[in-house]
Amino acid sequence: MEAEPKPETLLKNKAQTSYPVYTRQEVAKHKTVESGIWVTYKSDVYDITNFVELHPGGDKILLAAGGALEPFWSMYAVHKQKHVFEILEEYKIGELRPEDVQETCDVTDPYRKEPLRHPALKVNSLKPFNAEPPVQILSENYLTPNEIFFIRNHLPVPEVDPKQFRLNIEGEGLKSVQLTLRDIQTKFPKHTITATLQCAGNRRSEMNGVRQVKGLNWGLAAIGNAKWAGAKLSDVLKYAGLPEDIDAKHVQFEGLDKDITGSPYGASIPIRKALAKDGDVLLAYEMNNEPLPRDHGFPLRVIVPGVVGARNVKWLNKIVVSKEESKSHWQVNDYKGFSPSVDWDNVDFNSAPAIQELPIQSVITAPSNDEHLNSDMNEITVKGYAWSGGGREVIRVDVSLDGGQTWRVADLSEVKPNEGQAWAWKLWQLTVPLPKDQKNMEIICKAVDNQYNVQPDTVAPIWNLRGVLNNSWSRVKVTIKSK
Structure with a gap:
């Protein structure tokens, strides 16, 4: 991963400009379009009001309005690239007073307690961590070893005490239920399946060869095959009192991995898949005869066989039976396919369904x-x-x-x-x-x-x-x- 460029070096060929100095309190007043949306990065102040609609990550940029970008960029290190800093510099309007700069830079790294990873993995991003094995060894094993199974994380890996872990279940027609890991392992029959998980972005690098896209530059190995064991989701929902005539359409999942605001990763699947006798949707606690590794959802994750990896939520914390699909960013504004004619100026995420089953x-x-x-x-x-x-x-x-x-x-x-x-x-x-x-x-x-x-x-x-x-x-x- 290339070293983070320093914004000040991007201006060395530009005419020197004298900027006004602002306090952090003055910046904090600018949180809306009406007042102008200001943010800070290191010692500089930026007015990004006109950039919000152009932001590839949608309105998530507004979470930083009136404050520092560092806590959010430490969550999404993909921002720390030269072209991003060049865009940011176009919106510079001032500088922070020196006594306010230290406050901005002194940020605790949310990735400081990440698990160790196998050195053979090819890293696509460090924060959050995303990596794939060398494609040459991928087909050497029918069951992909846990150590080299591709890793797709959207947020920091949470530390979970299995003794304190609780799974919360609620929603249409259900009584609210809370289960311990021990409950899930003992109250329900253990079911085992062998299933392949594939990231929707597998082979994205080839699309970049046609025209640049937004996303991690995955090669050919954002896919793996494993034996998963756990309780059937349908058994657990039945235990929670799910009626046979339920008119809900979706089952939503939330993980324990959260962004800086405390919002969790989330996704959902159609309830017909969740309840199908041959759907084999699992609340898995084992991977290849071992407890789930931390990078793969310890202590519990959803395995939705035949469906895109993004719906196989890791570090599962909550299940909601609902008439609506998940409102998570990754369900509503990501993981959808569009025509080659659609670009970031005319894309309408509401016009496309969320990816579920993947193609041949x-x-x-x-x-x-x-x-x-x-x-x-x-x-x-x-x-x-x-x-x-x-x-x-x-x-x-x-x-x-x-x-x-x-x-x-x-x-x-x-x-x-x-x-x-x-x-x-x-x-x-x-x-x-x-x-x-x-x-x-x-x-x-x-x-x-x-x-x-x-x-x-x-x-x-x-x-x-x-x-x-x-x-x-x-x-x-x-x-x-x-x-």
């Missing part, structure tokens, strides 16, 4: 892109993963070694799921003679599920401003070199 996906994990192969090799083995959302089973993976002119069918891992419950990925491979008459090869894979959904061949037609749902053909270019 497959990726080449070996060989690597731009890898050099020796011409004296007799054969080449191509490997990868394939998965489809909604419990749809991958039935075929087609592989081309000549850029899509001809195709061969890969061998799939021998896992036969129940109809509609294909929650786990399939690993695949194809071993064929190495072409002797080629110096360059473009290897392509594409998958087909049992509903005959197929992947689009290129990225551009599915490009969207958030860079989500990239399931285009996976492509790798290799060079064959003579010794």
Whole structure:
């Protein structure tokens, strides 16, 4: 991660300007559009009134109105990039008096107690922590080891005492119930499923190759497969008195991870998924036969198989049965797909449904892109993963070694799921003679599920401003070199 640029260095080529000096009390009076929205960063004062509508994070920027940006930027370190500081400098109107500067800078880091992570993980952001394993090792294990399972955090990882933990359940037709971790482990049958979780932004880097998008620059490995164990959500809701004729439409989840204002991460799923006998939605407390790691929701998280990772809320603290979906930012103003024609000037998040089930996906994990192969090799083995959302089973993976002119069918891992419950990925491979008459090869894979959904061949037609749902053909270019 590049070092944080200093705002003052961005002005070194500009004409020196004399700015008025303000007190923190004067800045605090500017919290509305009428009075002008002012914020501070380090020793400087900015009037961002005209920027609020342009802010990619929506009106969350108003949380800092009249105060310092540091507590919020420490939560979202993606702001600490050169182009962000350049934008900010355009709105500078003054400076803080020296005695008020220390107050701004003396901020406790909310990420100071993060868990240790495996050094093999490729870090996409430190605060909040987001990382993926090297794609080359992703298909080495059917069950992704906990240590290298991709990590998608939106906020600081909470520290939770399992003895003090409580799960609160409330909502339409329910009696309010509070359960301990021990209650969840002993009052309900333990149910185990193997399920793949995939971030909606998996393969976003390829969308950036078409046109820049907003979001973490995920590669090919924001996905993993694990064995999850816990209580069925439907059993727990029944225990809480959920009537059979309930007319609620959604089940909302809230986590213990919170932003600087105390607002938790939240999401929701349709109640039909939560209650379906074959829906297999879990309140999971184990991952690959071990207690959930802290980065993956210890002590309790929701596992919604077949559904985008963003709905699998970690550090689960509250469940609400409701007629409405979650009002969380991540449900209402994020994780939605749009036409390639939509940009940040005309996007309307209310016009699109929240992502739930994900589309058919497959990726080449070996060989690597731009890898050099020796011409004296007799054969080449191509490997990868394939998965489809909604419990749809991958039935075929087609592989081309000549850029899509001809195709061969890969061998799939021998896992036969129940109809509609294909929650786990399939690993695949194809071993064929190495072409002797080629110096360059473009290897392509594409998958087909049992509903005959197929992947689009290129990225551009599915490009969207958030860079989500990239399931285009996976492509790798290799060079064959003579010794």
